[in-house]
Amino acid sequence: MSAGPLVKPHGTPSRAIGLASERVLPYLLIAPAALLVGMVFVYPAVHNAWLSLWDWKLTAPGQATFVGLSNYVELFRNNQVFRQAFNFTLVYTVVTLVVSLLLGLVAALLLHPLSTTRRLLVGLLLLPYMISPVAAGLGWGLIWGREFGLANFLLGAVGAEPVMWLAKPVPAAAALMTTEIWRSIPFVSLVLLAGLAAIPSELYEAARLDGASPWQEIRTITLPLLMPSLSLVIVFETIFKLRVFDLIIALTGGGPGTSTHSLGVVLYRLYFRYFEGGSSAAVGIILLLLGGVLAFVYLKLTGEARR
Amino acid sequence: MRPRLLCVVCVTALLFCLGVGLADAQQKKVTLLIHPTVYQITGGETGVIADFKKRTGIEVEVVSLPTIQLHEKAMVEWLAKSGRYDVVTLLDIYFNEGLTQYVEPLDPLIAQLPASFEYRDVIPSLFDAVSAKGAKNGMPFQGGAVMFFYRKDLFDKYQVAVPKTFDALLTAARKVTAGLRKDGNSETYALGVRAKEANVGAQDFLVFHFAAGGDLLEKDNAQCALNSPAGQTAARLYSTFVKEGLVPKDLLAFGRDELIGAFQQGRLAMAAAFAPYYGLFNDPKNSKVTGQVGFAPMPTASGVPAGRSFKNFWHMMLDRNSKNKEAAWALMQALAGKEEQIRMASTWSFGPVRYSAFQSPAVRKTFPHAEAWGQAVAASVAVGHAEWPKMQDIIFEEHAAVLGGQTPPDQAVARMCQRIRPLVGRK
Numbered sequence: 001m002s003a004g005p006l007v008k009p010h011g012t013p014s015r016a017i018g019l020a021s022e023r024v025l026p027y028l029l030i031a032p033a034a035l036l037v038g039m040v041f042v043y044p045a046v047h048n049a050w051l052s053l054w055d056w057k058l059t060a061p062g063q064a065t066f067v068g069l070s071n072y073v074e075l076f077r078n079n080q081v082f083r084q085a086f087n088f089t090l091v092y093t094v095v096t097l098v099v100s101l102l103l104g105l106v107a108a109l110l111l112h113p114l115s116t117t118r119r120l121l122v123g124l125l126l127l128p129y130m131i132s133p134v135a136a137g138l139g140w141g142l143i144w145g146r147e148f149g150l151a152n153f154l155l156g157a158v159g160a161e162p163v164m165w166l167a168k169p170v171p172a173a174a175a176l177m178t179t180e181i182w183r184s185i186p187f188v189s190l191v192l193l194a195g196l197a198a199i200p201s202e203l204y205e206a207a208r209l210d211g212a213s214p215w216q217e218i219r220t221i222t223l224p225l226l227m228p229s230l231s232l233v234i235v236f237e238t239i240f241k242l243r244v245f246d247l248i249i250a251l252t253g254g255g256p257g258t259s260t261h262s263l264g265v266v267l268y269r270l271y272f273r274y275f276e277g278g279s280s281a282a283v284g285i286i287l288l289l290l291g292g293v294l295a296f297v298y299l300k301l302t303g304e305a306r307r
Numbered sequence: 308m309r310p311r312l313l314c315v316v317c318v319t320a321l322l323f324c325l326g327v328g329l330a331d332a333q334q335k336k337v338t339l340l341i342h343p344t345v346y347q348i349t350g351g352e353t354g355v356i357a358d359f360k361k362r363t364g365i366e367v368e369v370v371s372l373p374t375i376q377l378h379e380k381a382m383v384e385w386l387a388k389s390g391r392y393d394v395v396t397l398l399d400i401y402f403n404e405g406l407t408q409y410v411e412p413l414d415p416l417i418a419q420l421p422a423s424f425e426y427r428d429v430i431p432s433l434f435d436a437v438s439a440k441g442a443k444n445g446m447p448f449q450g451g452a453v454m455f456f457y458r459k460d461l462f463d464k465y466q467v468a469v470p471k472t473f474d475a476l477l478t479a480a481r482k483v484t485a486g487l488r489k490d491g492n493s494e495t496y497a498l499g500v501r502a503k504e505a506n507v508g509a510q511d512f513l514v515f516h517f518a519a520g521g522d523l524l525e526k527d528n529a530q531c532a533l534n535s536p537a538g539q540t541a542a543r544l545y546s547t548f549v550k551e552g553l554v555p556k557d558l559l560a561f562g563r564d565e566l567i568g569a570f571q572q573g574r575l576a577m578a579a580a581f582a583p584y585y586g587l588f589n590d591p592k593n594s595k596v597t598g599q600v601g602f603a604p605m606p607t608a609s610g611v612p613a614g615r616s617f618k619n620f621w622h623m624m625l626d627r628n629s630k631n632k633e634a635a636w637a638l639m640q641a642l643a644g645k646e647e648q649i650r651m652a653s654t655w656s657f658g659p660v661r662y663s664a665f666q667s668p669a670v671r672k673t674f675p676h677a678e679a680w681g682q683a684v685a686a687s688v689a690v691g692h693a694e695w696p697k698m699q700d701i702i703f704e705e706h707a708a709v710l711g712g713q714t715p716p717d718q719a720v721a722r723m724c725q726r727i728r729p730l731v732g733r734k
Contacts, residue, residue, distance in 0.1 A: 058386055059405045081704070146557045147494070167557035169711070253504060256559030257707030272379045273696045275386075 045288065052281035059275050071282040081269075082283070085261040088173070089290075092262065093241040096180045100237065101230075103181065104188025109218070111189065112196040122193070129186035137250025140179040141166070144251075151175075169259035172252050176260055179251060180244065188233050195229025196222070231302035235295045242291050263287050336366040337634045340381055340392040343371040344563070345449055345621055348583050348655040349642070355651060359641045365634045373563070374398060374506050378696070385409035390628035393635035396448055396621045399436035403693035411625040412442045416636055425645055428661045436691055437622045446639050449651075450620030451582035451658035451680065452687035453514045457601040461486075461576045469603050471613065473519070473544060476577075476606040480553040483576045497553040499569055499578035500545075502703075502710055503562030509702040513617045514579050515541035517688045520611040523698070524731060531724035531731060533702070538723070540608060542709050542716030549710055558710055571595060579605060579616070582680050586656025602676045604683045614683030617690075620660065694730040701726045 052071055056064030075082045107125065111118045128136070143150045144165035152162040165175045203221050212220070223230075245264030248254055254261040261269075263283055271280035339356070341349075346369060349355050356367050370392065372380055378401045384391040385406070395410075420426050429447055437445035457469060462479075465486035470476040480497035487495050500514075501507040513523065521537025524530065532538075548554040555561050555569065567587050569575045571594040578584075587593075588600045604614025623639045625632060641647055643660065651657030653669040658680075664670055665681045674680075692698060705723045708714035714722070 059382075081700075146560070164557045164560070167560040255503060255707075257711060258704055269700075272383065273375070273700075275382065 048281045048288075049285050051277060052279075052285050054278045056277045057275050058271075058277050061277075064278075067278070071278045072286070075279065075282055075286070081258050081261060082263075082266050084258060085263050085266045086286075088259070088261065089242060089244070089263045092173070092177060092180070092244065093238060093294075096177050096184065096241050097234065097237050099177075100181050100184035100188050101233065104185045104233070105192055107185060107189040108192035108196055109222075111193055114193070114197070122190070125186050125189060127186075128183050131183075133183065133246040134250045136179060136183055137247045140175070140182075141251055144175045166252055167256050169256060172256055172260050176248060176251055180241070180247060183247070184237060184240075188237065191229050191233045192226060195226045198229075199225045227302050231299060234298045234302070238294050238298065239291045242287060242294075263290075335364060335631075335634055336368065337393045337631050337638050338368040338370060338391065339638065340370050340372065340377060340395045342374060342377055342396065342621065344583070344587070345396060346371045348449070348586055348657040349651055350655055354655070355642065355647045356638075359638060363634075363637060363641075365637060367638060373504075375504065385626065388628045390626055390630055393626055393629040393631050394638055395624045395626065397437075397445065397624055398619050398621055399445075399450075399689060400619050400691050400695050400699075402437045402445070402622070402691055403695075404439040405693060406624075407439050407442065407444055409627055410444050411627050411629075411632065412444060413446060413625065414443055416625075417443065420640070424640060425661075425663070428645060428663050429643060430660055430662060433620055433622075433660055436620065436689055437624075445622030445624045446643050447660035448621045448623045448642055449583070449658050449660065450618065452614065452618035452683040453510075453579050453605060453616040454582045454585075454614070454676075454680065454683060455603045455605045456570070456578045456580055456584065456588060457603070458573075458576050458596060458599050459601045460596075460599045462601065469601065470606045471604075472606050473540070473608050477544075477547065477553075480548070480577065481551065484551070484553055487576070495574045495576065496555045496569075497576050498548060499561075499566045499575040499580070500548075500554055500558070501562050501566050502558045502707060503560055503565065505700050505703040507563055508706055509699040510617055511579060512541060512545070512702055512706040513688075513690065514605065515544055518605050518611060518616050519544075519608040520615070522688060523690045524692070529731065531727040533727070534720045534724035537608070538720035539717050542706070542720050545706070546709055546716045549712070559707060570600075581658070582683075583656045583658045585674065585676075589656075602679070604679055604686075612686040614679065615686045615688065616683065618684055618687035619689060620658075692730075697730055698727050 053066060053068055054064045055067045055071065111122060111125075114122070131139075142148075146152060146162060146164050146167065149165065151165060155162060163171050165171045199222065203225075204217055207217050207221060243264050244262050245268065248260055248262055248265055249268075252260045254265045263286065267280050267283040267287070270276045270283060346356075350357070356369065359365065360367055370380075377395075378397065381392065381395045381397060385395075386409075388409075417426060433447035433450075434443050434445075437443065437447075455470075461467075461483060462469065465483050467479045467482050468475070470479045476498075484497045487493075487497075500511045502511065516533065516538050519537035519540040521535055521541065522532045525532050549558065555565075555575075561569075566575075566578060566580065567584065570578055570580075570584075570588045571590070573595045578588075580588075582602075585600065585602055589597050591597045594600075605616040607613060607615050623642060625635050625639065629635050645661055645663055648657070648659040648661045648664045649667045649669055652659040652664045653667065653673045656674060659665065659670070665677050671677050702723055705714065705719040705726075709716050709719045
């Protein structure tokens with residue numbers, strides 16, 4: 001009785017099949033996920049980009065006209081509210097991002113390392129993040145009220161004049177940004193806290209042995225090693241802030257006038273009030289590109305910093 | 308075997324009956340989309356809608372939303388052909404020919420109305436605002452013109468006469484403000500107008516523009532008519548109100564709720580508001596100034612008919628995709644019915660759409676200004692255009708720039724027309 005070869009020689013059909021299936025298998029395995037992502041993200045985004053090239057109203061869908069990039073040109077050249085909202089969204093994103101990062105980092109450093117008491121504090125810190133933006137907006141609306149608001153009460157207690165928080169553009173923007181920062185700090189500090197926990201304590205011990213000051217520890221150990229967590233927070237928070245909508249609707253309604261309109265509010269207004277499908281799709285694409293570009297730049301910069 | 312078969316038959320019959328019952332119950336449920344204030348002046352949860360439920364057994368699900376959101380929600384559901392709201396109450400300013408594809412034409416239903424409905428009693432011109440190509444698309448429900456409200460006690464105290472002209476209005480506002488400040492009252496303002504949201508801000512600008520003799524568009528509807536002496540007068544008047552502190556300091560954060568609250572709390576001496584606000588300002592449950600509320604036609608510029616201001620009416624529209632058209636039509640008939648209209652007008656200051664309601668002794672007893680009100684409605688101006696939502700936002704944005712001190716009044720009305728011009732010819 002003769003036994004067959006234990007290892008099949010190269011070039012046989014079964015070997016070829018094996019190699020092919022090895023190559024195909026990974027694609028097959030990721031296919032369901034890719035299909036899902038394609039269905040829920042890629043297709044809508046591509047379709048939205050396509051729609052943004054048309055002049056069409058929801059109330060007259062049969063009368064759509066292909067206009068190329070005219071919707072974009074029109075928005076940037078002739079739509080004053082859009083231009084104002086574009087600038088406001090950028091300022092809002094930058095200011096709230098920078099302040100939330102700073103305060104979130106301070107909170108994380110103060111809470112690290114986690115003890116039982118600090119765990120309780122983390123639980124409390126999470127509360128603002130658990131509240132829906134609409135509820136937060138309505139609640140903070142009472143704080144910013146001119147006559148009976150807490151903010152003016154506190155100002156009055158120190159002898160300052162009351163401020164018309166929601167009736168003037170700059171105070172309204174400040175009120176909105178303060179509320180957003182209050183909402184963001186828990187997320188920022190939680191992610192950074194997790195990042196801090198992952199830094200080996202031996203590094204600090206070694207630094208202390210070498211006589212490093214607390215500030216030197218933060219600058220040379222904490223911040224560089226926190227960079228992955230920081231980039232994650234920056235990317236997520238940038239996207240969250242760029243698409244701000246519900247908080248604005250609940251707190252200022254986009255006013256006074258149109259001074260606190262964000263791109264999200266303009267998109268809503270174009271689609272749900274004017275039923276302009278093409279223009280609103282263009283705003284959506286601009287928002288997407290803005291988020292994508294900023295995220296790419298951050299990732300690139302933080303990646304280089306890490307290297 | 309037989310008992311088992313019998314059991315199966317019985318269960319099937321039971322399920323069938325249950326199904327029929329459920330279907331029947333479903334048929335008898337109507338969803339009504341309505342503005343919160345309008346719902347309130349129908350008597351709310353214990354008013355005519357509740358009585359309709361009791362009388363007919365038809366369930367009415369009430370969904371209430373502020374004006375802009377109501378319009379948006381109605382449009383989204385109509386576009387989706389969901390039939391979500393069987394009856395939508397819509398302001399005539401938002402009606403345009405394009406909407407006829409979503410709502411049921413009412414002429415065939417109106418033709419079959421019973422004589423007891425007294426169809427001819429419904430003010431016929433109101434149907435014009437929701438008619439297209441000769442077809443009626445809505446049943447008039449509630450509305451009126453913006454009227455002038457004032458505090459009788461404060462007018463007596465500071466010896467102010469009810470103003471009939473813009474000059475008299477300014478004099479009255481200055482006199483009341485001076486008196487209040489002298490008495491140490493710095494939180495009560497002379498005049499309440501709204502500028503928080505686009506719809507109310509634009510409306511309240513147009514109130515003064517119309518009272519100055521202006522129109523939204525020229526008579527042939529081909530040109531914007533805001534950049535006119537009337538428009539300039541209205542914008543300058545507002546600028547004076549703000550500069551002299553005659554209106555609330557936080558005017559750009561002062562909307563419908565703030566106006567109602569401030570008047571009820573006695574923090575306004577005068578207000579320009581829709582006629583049905585009379586009931587809210589006088590509401591004994593919530594108002595501190597019950598019995599002190601005066602009501603008169605809007606002051607106007609010289610040469611302009613008394614009470615000429617902004618008017619609009621809510622109309623009930625039957626969704627083309629409603630699954631309960633019969634029940635929905637029954638509800639519409641009830642809400643526009645003679646008895647109900649008189650009851651709502653006399654009890655909750657509802658703005659009726661029937662001649663008989665204005666003439667009713669019950670309405671005149673509880674609402675002594677019914678005649679002035681009727682005259683103001685006749686003299687006032689209604690607006691309506693396919694691009695109204697955009698025009699409204701433009702008017703508001705430029706008006707807000709005047710209130711915020713960023714744009715001079717004359718420049719603001721010029722910019723309104725510059726921006727509205729491209730929209731005028733669109734249908």
